[in-house]
Every structure is written in C-alpha cells, then in structure tokens.
Amino acid sequence: MEADRLYDDPDLAQFYDLENGWAEDLDYCRVLAGSCTSVLDLGCGTGLFAASLMGCDVVGVDPAAAMLDIAASRPGGDRVRWVRGDARTVRLGRRFDLVVLTGHAFQVFLGDEDRAAVLCTIAAHLAPAGRFIFDSRNPEFRQWRAWTPGNSRRTIEHSALGRVLAWNDAACDPVTGIVTYGTFYKLADGRQHSSQSRIAFPSQQRIAAAIGAAGLFVDRWLGDWSGTSYAPASPEIIPIGRL
Numbered sequence: 001m002e003a004d005r006l007y008d009d010p011d012l013a014q015f016y017d018l019e020n021g022w023a024e025d026l027d028y029c030r031v032l033a034g035s036c037t038s039v040l041d042l043g044c045g046t047g048l049f050a051a052s053l054m055g056c057d058v059v060g061v062d063p064a065a066a067m068l069d070i071a072a073s074r075p076g077g078d079r080v081r082w083v084r085g086d087a088r089t090v091r092l093g094r095r096f097d098l099v100v101l102t103g104h105a106f107q108v109f110l111g112d113e114d115r116a117a118v119l120c121t122i123a124a125h126l127a128p129a130g131r132f133i134f135d136s137r138n139p140e141f142r143q144w145r146a147w148t149p150g151n152s153r154r155t156i157e158h159s160a161l162g163r164v165l166a167w168n169d170a171a172c173d174p175v176t177g178i179v180t181y182g183t184f185y186k187l188a189d190g191r192q193h194s195s196q197s198r199i200a201f202p203s204q205q206r207i208a209a210a211i212g213a214a215g216l217f218v219d220r221w222l223g224d225w226s227g228t229s230y231a232p233a234s235p236e237i238i239p240i241g242r243l
C-alpha cells in the first residue's frame with residue numbers, strides 16, 4: 001500500500017478539517033465511547049474524534065505524519081496518545097473497550113489481505129467485553145459516480161490562503177472494483193495541489209466473511225448513522241461487534 005499524498009502531504013492535509021467536520025458518524029461513536037475507559041482510533045487522521053473524548057484513555061493510530069501533526073495540535077490533542085503506525089500491523093500490547101475506524105478509513109484497505117490484517121489488529125486490541133465499529137460505503141450506491149468535477153466543484157475559505165477552488169474526479173476499475181479519485185485544490189495565486197487516492201468498496205458479504213475469519217462477531221449491522229439496521233439498499237455498511 002503506497003502512502004496517499006492526500007494525507008501525507010501537509011499542503012493537502014491542511015484542507016482535511018475544512019472539508020470534513022463533525023458529523024453524525026462521530027456522534028454515534030461518541031455515544032458508544034461514553035461507557036468506555038479506553039478507546040483505540042485506527043486511521044485517526046487529524047484526530048477530531050479522538051481528541052473530543054474526555055475522561056477516557058485514548059490512542060490514535062495513523063501512518064500520515066501530516067495528519068498526526070494536526071491531531072496533536074488541536075484542542076484536546078494533548079489528552080490522546082498519537083502513534084504513527086499502520087493499522088494492519090500495529091501492536092500496542094494492550095486492549096481497549098472500544099476500537100473504531102471512522103470517516104470510511106476502512107476503505108483505504110484495498111484487498112482481502114489488507115482487510116484481514118486490520119481486522120486482526122482489531123481482534124488483538126479488543127478487551128473481552130470490548131466493541132468495535134467502522135463504516136464502509138455500500139458499493140450498490142456507486143457513490144463515486146457523483147464525484148465528477150462538475151458535481152464536486154466547491155470553494156473553501158482557508159484562513160491563510162483565502163478562497164480555494166476544489167474539485168474531485170473518480171474512476172472505478174471494473175475488474176477490481178477499486179475506485180481511484182483525484183482531489184484538486186487551486187489557490188488564488190494559481191498554485192495547485194492535487195493527489196490521487198484509491199479506496200475499495202467491499203460488499204457487506206465480503207466484510208462479514210472477513211470479520212468472521214478474524215475471530216470477530218457482529219452484534220448489529222447498521223445501514224446509516226441514524227441507527228437504521230443494514231439492508232441491501234442502505235447507503236452505509238456499519239458493523240458493531242466484539243470478540
């Protein structure tokens with residue numbers, strides 16, 4: 001798996017929080033975390049979720065230094081232990097009441113082997129009564145088809161750079177199902193920052209098989225963040241489970 005400049009390059013990472021604010025997924029996970037004394041956030045990114053948790057022991061793991069720099073400097077960032085690491089291989093030698101991957105971080109794992117590895121990491125870090133939760137977009141929705149320059153064109157107000165024009169494009173490989181999407185930021189002075197990212201859209205059956213093979217058990221499948229149960233037409237695939 002190659003490093004993704006969208007997260008690794010400070011010129012691109014500086015836009016992450018402007019584009020991805022607090023949303024109902026984090027509300028849901030924060031309620032789950034409410035009864036926990038320890039939380040592991042894999043693929044924590046800029047740490048919005050991890051740093052919001054109070055009164056519990058939180059560890060955030062991400063391989064992208066540019067994202068972790070933002071995480072460490074945000075309010076509440078000093079309450080979290082940030083670990084630069086890969087969710088497929090990291091071993092912290094301890095267990096947690098809750099393990100999360102938020103913001104579709106699970107989709108950065110492109111193949112069965114990568115997904116098996118991250119699920120093994122979850123299993124290795126769950127306390128006996130601990131729970132895990134993550135989200136993956138339902139491939140039936142083919143959401144990437146809307147990620148065209150025309151649909152996605154937007155302006156972002158950056159405190160130092162002023163008005164920035166942003167857009168995406170995307171293409172799905174019909175053989176692998178992997179979606180490659182471009183992210184583009186054009187600054188007022190004409191400079192442009194861009195990246196090409198790849199994400200997978202595994203089906204619910206594929207995710208369920210991988211979860212079972214990792215020795216994990218799903219208590220509930222949600223289909224969206226309002227708590228509706230998963231159905232084939234749900235926009236999201238959200239397992240909540242345990243060892």
Ligand SMILES: C[S@@+](CC[C@H](N)C(=O)[O-])C[C@H]1O[C@@H](n2cnc3c(N)ncnc32)[C@H](O)[C@@H]1O
Pocket residue numbers: 001007020042043044045046047048049061062063064067085086087088101102103104105108
């Ligand atoms: C879509 S962002 C989600 C960030 C955060 N969880 C959120 O809710 O905003 C995906 C994150 O996964 C991270 N990532 C990529 N490869 C990873 C890996 N092998 N292990 C852990 N995290 C990874 C990226 O660096 C990025 O921060």
